Amino acid sequence: GAGVSQSPSNKVTEKGKDVELRCDPISGHTALYWYRQSLGQGLEFLIYFQGNSAPDKSGLPSDRFSAERTGGSVSTLTIQRTQQEDSAVYLCASSPGPLTSYEQYFGPGTRLTVT
C-alpha cells in the first residue's frame, strides 16, 4: 500500500520568505509527527497530532513555525520568514495510534534550503 508521502521533495527559498511543507500520512493513521533533521541539531521532534486532540507543539523551535492537520489526514508545516538556520530535512511520520507499540512510518522528507 501507499506509504507516507511528502511534498515537495526539495524546496529552495530566499531568506524571509514563507514556505509550506505537506505530508500525506498512511490512510487510517490517527497519529502524525513532524521531525527536523539538520547537521547541527540531528533529528528533533517538532509537533505531534493525534486524532482531534489539540496538537503537542512542544518541539517547535520558534513562533515562526506552525502546523495544521485538516480532517485528521493531510498536514501542512508552515515556516514564516525563513532563516538560514531553518535549512534542514523535514520528516513526517504517521502511526495507527499514539501508543509505543505502534510503529512510526516515515516519509522521504522535504529538503529545505534557505539562501
Added chain:
Amino acid sequence: AQSVTQLGSHVSVSEGALVLLRCNYSSSVPPYLFWYVQYPNQGLQLLLKYTSAATLVKGINGFEAEFKKSETSFHLTKPSAHMSDAAEYFCAVSDQAGGGNKLTFGTGTQLKVEL
C-alpha cells in the same frame, strides 16, 4: 528529560564481520527504545524496538539488540555485515510523558561496509 548517546559517528567494518553499533540512554522512567536505519535520500525505517518484553530483541535484516538496564545500553549487532547494510543508524528513546510517542534520537552512526 530523556536522551540517547551513540558512540562513534562513523563505523567501518569488513563484509562478513560483526557489526556493533553502540547506544546508551538516559531515562527517568522505564524506556522504550528503538533502532532506525536511514538509506541515502530516504526516510527512516524501523529495525527493531524494545517495549519491556524480552530483553533480546530481533529485528529485520538479521539485526538484533539487547536491553541492559544495569548498563543503560541498547547496542545493535549483526553477526555478519553485508554491503547492503551501509547506511546511517539511529537509536531513539520514546517520551510518552505527555502522551503520544515522541522520539528522542541519538546523533546517528554512519556504517560503512568494505570488501
